[in-house]
Amino acid sequence: MSSNAAAARGRSRWGTALAILLLIAAVLGVLALAATRVVEQRIASILGPRGQVGNVQVGLRQVVLTDVAVTGASGQPGARARRVELEPEWTAFLRREAVFKSIVVEGFDFAVVRSPDGVMQIAPALQAALRAGDGGAGRSRRDGPVHVDELILRDGRLEYLDGAVSKPPHRIPFTAVQARLQPLVIPGDGSASDMAFSGTVQDNRNGEATVRAQGKVVVGGADADMTVAARNMDIRYAAPYLAENGAGSLSGGSMDLDMKTSIVERELKASGTVALHNLKFSGDGSLFSLPRKAVLAALKDKSGTVRFEFALSGRLDNPKFSVTRGFSAQVAQGFGHAIGVGAEGAAEGVAGAVKELGNALSDLLSPEKSTPEKSTPEKKQ
Incomplete structure (x- = not known):
């Protein structure tokens, strides 16, 4: 009898423990x-x-x-x-x-x-x-x-x-975009966030093109301190930023860009280098503030790459200042320097500078043209 009682008590304890476990599981399930x-x-x-x-x-x-x-x-x-x-x-x-x-x-x-x-x-x-x-349920967040x-x-x-x-x-x-922001507040509270970005340009006609950016940015504000690097970007994506009035004439080629940008209290400072590779043009009109024929003739003597530096500064709240227009002017100026035109001629289209370029190109394209000899006065007899 005593052994049966002990066995019954053991089964009772196991049964109680199992019931408690089932109850806890049920409670946890409900809580979950x-x-x-x-x-x-x-x-x-x-x-x-x-x-x-x-x-x-x-x-x-x-x-x-x-x-x-x-x-x-x-x-x-x-x-x-x-x-x-x-x-x-x-x-x-x-x-x-x-x-x-x-x-x-x-x-x-x-x-x-x-x-x-x-x-x-x-x-x-x-x-x-x-x-x-x-x-939810009509309550305000x-x-x-x-x-x-x-x-x-x-x-x-x-x-x-x-x-x-x-x-x-x-x-x-x-x-293939990868990015990181830390910390982040939405809407922004004026504090800066560390940012890193990398991505591949889709449908790039010249093979793989990448863009990377790193630095600090104020989300919801204008302040930033960034470095940007673009490699092998199809010119069709870069064209509106390179040539404000002649973007449609850029039909082929690629761009490399290295740029550092700082914006503090809406004051912009940007500088860097641009390299344009294997440019192709279509249509008529001017390119980079220069006559199209003059640009094409000058590029014949290049290795296929035009490289130059740029610098840009101004206030973002100044209605006379446009980042895109300013950058286009810088590109025109740098492009002019790269193919042998003075800064004033490239940026402003000064007639004298363009005329000098035309004369130089005329001599370059007519190598058989001999230089006229100076005339000597005839001796009186």
Whole structure:
């Protein structure tokens, strides 16, 4: 009897322990479901009514979103991402504050838009969604910025649309984009973020072209301190910046660019070097402020590459100052120097300088023309 009682007591203890474990598992399951639901609501409140998320997975340290899409307003490009990893500050996150230790975005597709007045917007559809987001169930979202200690973008596609240089906006598509911003505050609070960017220019006719940028930038502001390097960029993407009035005449070739840009309190200083390779032209008219025929003739004596330095400075809020127009003038001046024309002739099209170039080219292209001998006075007989 005693052994049977002991066995019964043992089974009872195991049964109790199993019941407790099942109860704990059930409670944890309910809590996990509730936590997932809370996180889904918080994500929905941040993205707003235009945002869609395929799936939400909640872990102890991070939240993983898949198939994220934000539709843009009429005529506005949307934003998408295959996977987004969020590492939130949980206490702040549950208090309805958007504070994250890190955000990693993979397989993204969004646009950077520059409006005709020069204002730059990164993923405008996403920014509009963040502004329009509410707390769900009719409640208002807390007023406050989104804080991210580190934002990482991996293996994405980016389309740069510049409405300041052409209408419709000039388009430069990038693939294999990698970028990093740390820290990041949206909307910006005036503090600088460290930034690194690299990408490959899509549909480049001359083989692979890369663009890299690194430095500091004030998100939502104008201040920046950046270095930019572009290699083998198709001239069709660079043309509107190189020749303000003759971009359509540049039909082939490539550009290398090394540039350092500093903007402090809307005062711009930029300098660097430009190399133009194997340029091809079409149409008539002037090129780089010089007659087209003169440019083509001068380029015949070059190795296929024209290289020159530039420097640009001015205030961004000065209506008489245009970065694009100023850079085009610098390119014209440098191009003129590179093919043997004075700075004034290249930048301003001074008639005298162009005439001198024409005379020099005429002599160059007519080698059989002999130099006339000086006449000597005849002796009187």
